[in-house]
Amino acid sequence: MAKLTLSFVSAYNERVEPLMNGTIQAEGVELIPTYSDPSETFWRQLKFKEFDVSELSLSSYLIARSRGMDFIAIPVFPARRFFHAELSYHGDSGIKQASDIAGRRIGVGEYQQTASLWVRGTLEHDFGVSQYKVDWWMERTEELSHGGATGFTPPKGISFNRIPPDKSIASMLVNNEIDVASVTRAFSRESNIIDRSTHIRAQGGDWSKVKPLFPDRMAEAARFVKQHGFAPANHAYAIRGDVARKYPWLAFNLYKAFFAAKEAWRDRFVESLPSGLFFGREYVAKTREILGDDPYPYGIKANRPMLDTIINYSHEQGLTPQKAKIEELFAPATLDL
The missing domain is CATH 3.40.190 (D-Maltodextrin-Binding Protein; domain 2)
Incomplete structure (x- = not known):
């Protein structure tokens, strides 16, 4: 059976790159990748719904969904910063x-x-x-x-x-x-x-x-x-609603591929440090001391405290009119992950 061909846009991210370059593939899917700066990506996707699968700002996603825009997210969070x-x-x-x-x-x-x-x-x-x-x-x-x-x-x-x-x-x-x-x-x-x-x-x-x-x-x-128990995530990935409804299996298969791509990064993380980063291993040790062995957990269960917090902040800051429900933000096939 022919694979489903989908357009896919993302910034360069070591935890996503295996999907972009094809070394890891989602089952039943051929992704046609486009590299794009996140600022431009989010504007293009929010304004034109240009891509089937897109990196998307978590805050903008919450706002978009509160205004009836037709996307559904996958619980993968490969971009985090303090x-x-x-x-x-x-x-x-x-x-x-x-x-x-x-x-x-x-x-x-x-x-x-x-x-x-x-x-x-x-x-x-x-x-x-x-x-x-x-x-x-x-x-x-x-x-x-x-x-x-x-x-x-x-x-x-x-x-x-x-x-x-x-x-x-x-x-x-x-x-x-x-x-x-x-x-x-x-x-x-x-x-x-x-x-x-x-x-x-x-x-x-x-x-x-x-x-x-x-x-x-x-x-x-x-x-x-x-104090909070997590590192703040700023981006997730979302499927256009019409695509997700037509292919209800898609979100789960994409999640598995995103997870495999991240694990491939984890396996080679220390070995891939730039040689010019003299104290790279010390920074890795400090990162693990603060964040544990997996600084980028995926899935709803591992990220519920972070998701609850960003939903609360969005509402109390006046970005969204009511608190969104996590179960309504993510694809049904990913809710138990």
């Missing part, structure tokens, strides 16, 4: 610790994106900084934002501003026009049409005044995991 621990501040802002962010100006790529959701939730629940006590500055334009594609606008009571089109998060932070932001994009070689920080990089200016909010990010990550 987003609040990546924040930097301008030295002239007077900020010394996370609780000092109240009343300050914070730059984000997009208000609804998952990174911003985790930052807001962590600042509020762990450090007492309400989202209503911060001035938010968003870099993306209305036309090229995920919020523009879903019709989302920030809730009433939020101090919301747009970064001028000739500036970026990075340029505003280094020039003390905002107080706090994550500027990792400004130092990446990757670029995309959605995020201005990838091409307005602000390499000029006095970067010595930009300081990490958490100088020991590993220690802060360990604190977060000890």
Whole structure:
């Protein structure tokens, strides 16, 4: 029997790459891969439903589903970061610790994106900084934002501003026009049409005044995991609803393939460390100390605390009108995984 041919879009990710290059295949499926920056992928999929299977922002997925958009997710989460621990501040802002962010100006790529959701939730629940006590500055334009594609606008009571089109998060932070932001994009070689920080990089200016909010990010990550029990996920993968309904077996077969791809990465993880990373094995040992042997657990059972938290944060931040039910967010064939 001929295989089902599906379009598949993802960023490069070591835990997904075996599916992209075909070394691992989903049973009964031939995936036609497209590599794409996540910012562009999510906009394209939310606006045009361009692909059969797509990497998708968890926050945008929750919003899209709350607005009746026709996708169904697979419980695989190969992208995780401690987003609040990546924040930097301008030295002239007077900020010394996370609780000092109240009343300050914070730059984000997009208000609804998952990174911003985790930052807001962590600042509020762990450090007492309400989202209503911060001035938010968003870099993306209305036309090229995920919020523009879903019709989302920030809730009433939020101090919301747009970064001028000739500036970026990075340029505003280094020039003390905002107080706090994550500027990792400004130092990446990757670029995309959605995020201005990838091409307005602000390499000029006095970067010595930009300081990490958490100088020991590993220690802060360990604190977060000890308190919450998980590492925050920001992306999942979703099937277009019409495709999932037509092929009810598809989600389970894709899950198995995603899981096999991740396990292949785990098997060669230490051996594949770049030779230039002199202390790579020490970092691996520290990662395992904080997160255990599997930093990227898949399935609903292993991720229920994380999923409950992101659903709660989404609702309390005004991104979604009610708390979604996990059983309605993921394909029926994956609910017992």
